[in-house]
Amino acid sequence: MHRGKGMKFVGDSRISSEKTSQIPKDYSEYPGRTEAFWPNFLLKEWLVGAVFLVGFLCLTLAHPSPLEGMADPTDAAYIPLPDWYFLFLYELLKYEFASGDWVLLGILGIPGIVFGSLLLAPFLDNGPGRRPHQRPIAVGMMILALIGTIWLTYTSASHVDWEARAEANKPVPQSSVTIDTDHPGYAVYENSCMTCHGGELEGGPAAPTLVGTEHSAEEIADIAVNGTGSMPAGIFTGSDEELEQLADFIVTVNESAE
Structure with a gap:
């Protein structure tokens, strides 16, 4: 024990009488190295994130991602990306x-x-x-x-030619297709083709669209009998007259869509 100014009492000489605070110093005591998390640091993070988000949204509006057609599990030639x-x-x-x-x-x-x-x-x-x-x-x-x-x-x-892929798989608006249900070939199409190719010839998961085809009536008739690609032969079992009516119906629908 030492008496006088600055007197200290020590019970055990092995224990230091100097005590250090366990509370960390305030960030203001380190100018230029730290800053308050709220609102300084968090505000900067939000501003940077907002700039990138707005830029990304503008990019998607200017160059939208091309959407492809409906998935076709029977198309073995399709290359997924x-x-x-x-x-x-x-x-x-x-x-x-x-x-x-x-x-x-x-x-x-x-x-x-x-x-x-x-x-x-x-x-x-x-x-x-x-x-x-x-x-x-x-x-x-x-x-x-x-x-x-x-x-x-x-x-x-x-x-990858994204624009060509998107254009090739672009769906045909229903309003651009006129279906003449009074055509004699419509009944043949309804019985033989509608299940796969749809009521508007728009196609489906197992068959492509028939709208926009450049095949002639003779080529359509040949495909209906002999098949092509993933379409097997023997699906159409009608008469020759019905086959002609079916081909003429598909050609007529495509002419109305032009």
């Missing part, structure tokens, strides 16, 4: 090191390493600074990931 945000993974599987015997590397190995690295980036580069040059590891990994994703997406999309 993923949505645009998965095109980079689709393109990756075209390379030899990520396909064939190495397909597991392409679907699990490489994407797992890339996305796993992005998850580990904050822990690999945990410096106090927030500027890009102060966090070279995290920023470098993010830039490499963006370059790879953008390049693979662009390469994949450049080999």
Whole structure:
């Protein structure tokens, strides 16, 4: 025990008489390095997110994503494509090191390493600074990931004629098709073709649309008897007169749609 000004009482010499506060210092004591989460930091995050959201919405309005036709499980020649945000993974599987015997590397190995690295980036580069040059590891990994994703997406999309695919699968408005139910071929179509091709010749999951076809009446009759593509032969079992009426009915509907 020491008497006098600044007197301190210590019960055990092994315990320090100096006590430190367990309450962290206020962020204002570190000017230029920290800021209040609310509203400063959160407001900035919302502003950045709003800018990107508005930009993305404008892009979708200016260049809408093309929609394809109804899925046809009987069309073995159709090549399915993923949505645009998965095109980079689709393109990756075209390379030899990520396909064939190495397909597991392409679907699990490489994407797992890339996305796993992005998850580990904050822990690999945990410096106090927030500027890009102060966090070279995290920023470098993010830039490499963006370059790879953008390049693979662009390469994949450049080999796909989206506008042609969308135009080919564009549905025909019902108002542009006139169905003459009094035509003698309509009854034949109703009995032989309507189940697959629809009441408006619009097609369905198992058959394409008959509106917009460029086949002549003779070609339509031949297809009805002998089939084509996924359509097998022998579906039409009517007489020759009924076959002519059916072909003429389909041609008449297409002429009314022009």
